[in-house]
Amino acid sequence: MKIWARLMIDGKNVKDTLYQDNKSLTYESYENMLRNIADLLDISSPVTMTIHFKHFKEFNIHRFKPDDFVESFEYDSMEIECYE
Secondary structure: OOEEEEEEOOOOEEEEEEEEEOOOOOHHHHHHHHHHOOOOOOOOOOOOOHHHHHHHHHHOOOOOOOHHHHOOOOOOOOEEEOOO
16 A cells, blocks of 8 residues: 655645555555654654454544644644545
8 A cells, every 4th residue: 555644834845755564455455554654754743543454444644633642743733544
């Protein structure tokens, strides 16, 4: 699967990356994907909840807000979108 991850401020994309993985989508692979994307974007990894995974699996897109991060998050949101 290919994932486009972008960091947003005031509705504008300020940083993005394309992540590619050949693993099937499971909760565990979703968590690993988020950790790898966070490393690529040089941010902390968001807290993952089952509802985040279900939303991503159903709609192929998910938006993380600053409240989803334990450490400080200087952006308005992080969006991930699946291109498969």
